[in-house]
Amino acid sequence: MHLEIITPEKILLSAEVESVAVPGVEGEFQMLSDHEAIVSVLVKGEVKIGGNVSLAEEVKDDFTTGEDGRLEYHIKGGVLEFKNNKAIVLAD
Template sequence: MYLEIVSPEKVLLSAEVNSVTVPGVEGEFQMLNNHAPIVSVLEKGFVKVDGNFEIPKNLKAEVTKAQDGKWHFPIKGGVLEMKNNKAIVLAD
């Protein structure tokens, strides 16, 4: 699936990924390829991304790679839309 993580200042990620896990207000949930369409409000936490992609050099200080191999993008909140194998996170 394709994932875009966008903040008011810049695009944090725009890449093909295997999965994405987000901090929804009702709890953390994961999306894989062919996930049903969804719109969700996100709370403070991490957008966890699994995939084989390059992190732009200007973002390496902002994101961390966990022991499970997933990249963790910190967010203060936001909104997620998933449809047609494309997830867009509008993050604060």
């Protein structure tokens, strides 16, 4: 599946990933390939990215590696849209 993380300043990530977990209003949830289409409001927390993802040098400092080895990006809130194996996170 394809994941894009977009902030008001820049596109942080546009890459093929195995999974993405996001902090939804009712708790964290994860999407894998062929997930049903969804739009969700996101709350403060971590976007967790599974898979072998190469980050551009200019955004490496924006991400951390979680205890489980997944890449993580901290958001203050935002919106997620997933359809046709493409997840777009508009993050604050």
